Amino acid sequence: MRFHSILFDRPEDSVGADEWEEPAFFADLNLDQVLTSMISGREEYNLRPFFYAPLRDPAAVRYRHDILRDLDKDTVFASVGDFAARMRDMRAKLLQAEKLHYTYQKERLFLDAVDLYCGAVRSLAADLTRLDVQSDGLLAFHEHLVKYTKSERFAALLAETQKLHDDLARVRYSIHIKGNRVNVSRYGGEPDYSAEVEQIFAKFKQGAVKDYQVKFANYLDMNQAVSSDRSNSGRWNHGFLKQ
Numbered sequence: 001m002r003f004h005s006i007l008f009d010r011p012e013d014s015v016g017a018d019e020w021e022e023p024a025f026f027a028d029l030n031l032d033q034v035l036t037s038m039i040s041g042r043e044e045y046n047l048r049p050f051f052y053a054p055l056r057d058p059a060a061v062r063y064r065h066d067i068l069r070d071l072d073k074d075t076v077f078a079s080v081g082d083f084a085a086r087m088r089d090m091r092a093k094l095l096q097a098e099k100l101h102y103t104y105q106k107e108r109l110f111l112d113a114v115d116l117y118c119g120a121v122r123s124l125a126a127d128l129t130r131l132d133v134q135s136d137g138l139l140a141f142h143e144h145l146v147k148y149t150k151s152e153r154f155a156a157l158l159a160e161t162q163k164l165h166d167d168l169a170r171v172r173y174s175i176h177i178k179g180n181r182v183n184v185s186r187y188g189g190e191p192d193y194s195a196e197v198e199q200i201f202a203k204f205k206q207g208a209v210k211d212y213q214v215k216f217a218n219y220l221d222m223n224q225a226v227s228s229d230r231s232n233s234g235r236w237n238h239g240f241l242k243q
Contacts, residue, residue, distance in 0.1 A: 066135035
């Protein structure tokens, strides 16, 4: 079976399905309130029109029921839920990247989003291989995922993403803090003083101790005033960082 959609077994049935408007009887039967409760927290998926679109073919109803029987299995539901969570994280990173001003930050978040996407797709494909799925819909979807993950296009995306992560992991730099000024410069072989300090005081550590480290908010946003001038690119005033 060629995969088309989890919701529709035939391509022609899905045409315009996301544009259906609420039928008049929904309010009469309080179905509008039931639907609001069902999709609460999932507004980003625009699910309402799909509940308005009727299925008039018994085969289409059986197609969905079979998929729901598969999803009723805890292992299958957990795997699909994990995939959905990763995709939400991916979309969140893309949305955050759009709001940033600094080019390199935007590109790094985009790279993280691609990494999440590749991991989510590969994980779901592997899960559906070992899990007990029997519905035509999920079997066709699994076959589609396997073919996609083995395609040259996906392999190239995966390889490029990994290479970029490896290249970034090799980047080293030094940070010099004096007063309210922070200078970032090329790494010149300076020793890692934090490691040396930990080593010196390690002998005084006795079992579990209270953690006195200050927790700072992990804001990614940087002010657009960060200079793009190459001569100043290694010097950032602390005021350029969002506090």
